[in-house]
Amino acid sequence: MARFGFAQSSIVALICGFMPQAFAQEALPPWKLTLSTDSSYLSYRTNRAANPPGPGLRDRGSQFTQNFGVQLVGHPAQDLKLSLMVKGGAISSRSTTLTTSGSYAGLLDTTVSGMLTYLGIAGYQPFISLNLNLPTGRANNSNAGLQGKGDADLVTKPTFGEGFNIGPTIGVNIPINAAWMASVAAGYTARGKFTREADIIPPFMFPVSIDPGDVGTLTSSLSWKGDKLSLKASLAYSFETDTTYNNQPFYRAGDRIVAQLSGGYAIDDNWSAKAQASYSHFARNKVQQFGLPPLVREAFNSNNDVLKLSTDLTYARDSWSLGPTASFTHRARNGWDPNTFQFITSRNSYAFGLTGGATIGEMVQVKARIERMWSIENATADKLVFGFPILGSGTATARTQGWQASASASVKF
Amino acid sequence: MRYLAPAILCLLATASAQAQPPKFCPEGRMANGTCVDPRRAEDMRTTSIVLSQPKISMTGTLVLSDINGDYAVPRDAFEIRQNHRAKGY
Numbered sequence: 001m002a003r004f005g006f007a008q009s010s011i012v013a014l015i016c017g018f019m020p021q022a023f024a025q026e027a028l029p030p031w032k033l034t035l036s037t038d039s040s041y042l043s044y045r046t047n048r049a050a051n052p053p054g055p056g057l058r059d060r061g062s063q064f065t066q067n068f069g070v071q072l073v074g075h076p077a078q079d080l081k082l083s084l085m086v087k088g089g090a091i092s093s094r095s096t097t098l099t100t101s102g103s104y105a106g107l108l109d110t111t112v113s114g115m116l117t118y119l120g121i122a123g124y125q126p127f128i129s130l131n132l133n134l135p136t137g138r139a140n141n142s143n144a145g146l147q148g149k150g151d152a153d154l155v156t157k158p159t160f161g162e163g164f165n166i167g168p169t170i171g172v173n174i175p176i177n178a179a180w181m182a183s184v185a186a187g188y189t190a191r192g193k194f195t196r197e198a199d200i201i202p203p204f205m206f207p208v209s210i211d212p213g214d215v216g217t218l219t220s221s222l223s224w225k226g227d228k229l230s231l232k233a234s235l236a237y238s239f240e241t242d243t244t245y246n247n248q249p250f251y252r253a254g255d256r257i258v259a260q261l262s263g264g265y266a267i268d269d270n271w272s273a274k275a276q277a278s279y280s281h282f283a284r285n286k287v288q289q290f291g292l293p294p295l296v297r298e299a300f301n302s303n304n305d306v307l308k309l310s311t312d313l314t315y316a317r318d319s320w321s322l323g324p325t326a327s328f329t330h331r332a333r334n335g336w337d338p339n340t341f342q343f344i345t346s347r348n349s350y351a352f353g354l355t356g357g358a359t360i361g362e363m364v365q366v367k368a369r370i371e372r373m374w375s376i377e378n379a380t381a382d383k384l385v386f387g388f389p390i391l392g393s394g395t396a397t398a399r400t401q402g403w404q405a406s407a408s409a410s411v412k413f
Numbered sequence: 414m415r416y417l418a419p420a421i422l423c424l425l426a427t428a429s430a431q432a433q434p435p436k437f438c439p440e441g442r443m444a445n446g447t448c449v450d451p452r453r454a455e456d457m458r459t460t461s462i463v464l465s466q467p468k469i470s471m472t473g474t475l476v477l478s479d480i481n482g483d484y485a486v487p488r489d490a491f492e493i494r495q496n497h498r499a500k501g502y
Contacts, residue, residue, distance in 0.1 A: 028437065029439065034477065036477040036478055036479060037478070038478035038479065067473075067478050069477045069478060071477055075439070078436070078437060079441075081439070081440070085475070085476075085477065087473055087474070087477065087478070088473070089472075089473070091472075108472040108473065109470055109471070109472045109473055110473065111469065111470050111473035111474065111475060113462075113475045115458070115462065117440075117441075117458065119438065119440065119441035119442075120441075121441070122441070122442040122443065122444050122445075122446060123442070123443055123444030125440065125441040125449070125454065125458075127458055127462075129462045131462070131466050131469050131475055132469075133469050133470040133473065137472055139497070146498060149497075149498070149499050152488075152490065152493050152494075152499040153490075157471075157472050158471070158488070158493050158497065158499040159471050159472065159493065159497035159499055160472060161471070161472060162470075162471050162472075162496075162497075165468075165469055165470065167465075167466040167469040169461070169462050169465045169466060171458070171461045171462070171465070173440075173441075173449075173454055173457050173458055173461075175441075175442075175443045175444075175449045175450075175453075175454065176443075177443065177445075178443075178447070178450075181449075181450075181453055181454070181457055182457075183457040183458060183460065183461045184461070185461035185462065185464075185465045186465060187462070187464075187465025187466050189466055189467075189468050189469050191468065196496065196497060196498065197498055199498070210496050212468070212492070212496055215467065215468050217464065217465045217466070217467060218465075219460075219461055219464040219465045221457055221460050221461060221464075223453060223456075223457060225450070225453060232456075232457075232460070234460055234464055236464040236465070236467065236486075238467055243492075243495070243496065250495070251491075251495060253489065253491065253492060256467075256489075258464065258467065258486060258487065260464075262483075276483075278485070278486075278487060280486075280487035282489070282491070285491065302491055303489075303490070303491050304490055306487040306490075308485075308487065310482075331490070344490075365479070367479055408478050408479040410477065410479055
């Protein structure tokens with residue numbers, strides 16, 4: 001009898017022993033598949049006064065891009081999160097100046113990204129990521145395609161393709177407490193060789209082999225979140241290896257610092273605002289001396305610092321949102337003397353517009369944005385050769401006006 | 414009486430399981446055991462990955478298009494000029 005009682009007690013204890021496990025073993029959430037597409041159109045017209053005075057120059061250009069992306073996110077196990085993404089697109093780009101005109105229509109490069117996060121350590125979530133650039137676009141264009149490239153400061157795609165790039169990243173998220181979170185990471189981008197257009201226009205079209213320098217980057221971010229305000233600061237430091245031109249050392253980009261600060265504020269149940277500032281600075285490059293290797297540190301900095309400020313104010317109600325958006329970009333002049341051919345002047349760009357979005361059902365989200373943009377590029381002085389000015393070698397102030405519009409849709413399953 | 418001891422144990426074990434932090438947190442846990450805010454964790458990780466790969470692609474990005482603007486990194490104008498013969502500089 002006592003033996004029977006012990007058995008019954010054991011069964012009850014055994015069942016109870018599994019009960020905590022039953023409470024603890026939550027089912028993993030289902031995998032999420034997101035299909036995304038976006039269309040964007042940009043059109044601009046630049047008027048540049050003539051130097052010396054005379055009829056001015058007028059450039060214009062446009063780009064239409066269509067992108068597609070697929071992302072799969074899920075938990076293959078309790079302590080693992082996996083994210084996979086493939087994204088590609090196509091472009092139609094046109095550009096016309098006083099003397100040249102051209103266009104390109106075709107695919108862009110495809111990016112592939114995989115990311116795995118380990119969730120099993122309280123207080124630390126390490127992750128690894130492998131990213132690829134597949135050369136489905138075109139780096140070596142005909143002369144028409146070359147001329148179809150738009151103003152790189154204005155267009156979203158200054159070029160249409162490059163080589164096969166592989167970029168692993170390793171990092172860790174550190175949630176310090178409910179308010180503070182940090183993240184640090186190290187990445188390396190091994191960039192493949194590609195062939196691009198010749199430096200000399202037809203009939204001497206001998207394509208050039210470019211092997212861009214690999215890039216190593218260290219980055220850290222810190223964020224803070226209160227009831228209504230959230231802030232995030234990030235810093236990235238990059239260094240590069242040599243870029244080669246037809247297998248000869250061509251240049252080595254200076255070390256780079258990118259600093260970003262962003263914030264969001266929930267004003268009330270309907271209104272919210274967000275702002276972002278980013279700043280990029282390169283140290284002096286190593287370049288060829290008199291057009292030949294080896295590379296030496298350049299006398300003055302050929303790079304332009306770039307500062308970008310942007311802000312959105314959003315009114316959201318039920319399933320839709322709408323609000324104004326504004327941005328300002330300052331490209332600083334580079335470090336060369338204005339009288340040298342290496343001098344690049346400063347440029348200020350402004351954009352104002354409207355942005356909005358809507359959620360349709362639980363699966364579909366659409367967003368749209370339209371902006372008017374203006375840009376002013378400062379004049380440069382005539383260049384000096386052995387102390388003598390070359391008349392007309394400087395440039396006059398250039399004023400640009402344009403429109404950009406985009407629409408995106410994503411469906412989540 | 415003979416069921417009392419296992420029943421109490423059962424009750425304690427169940428209560429203990431319910432008092433514990435949730436076993437599954439989609440973005441892991443903080444050091445004190447509470448779940449990490451999933452949106453913030455995703456945002457911080459994405460920021461780190463995008464900033465650590467500033468030149469992975471000239472034409473594409475590592476995030477879906479609807480959040481491109483939140484993770485934009487300024488381009489290298491010198492490289493665009495030298496490697497791609499782009500206009501505007």
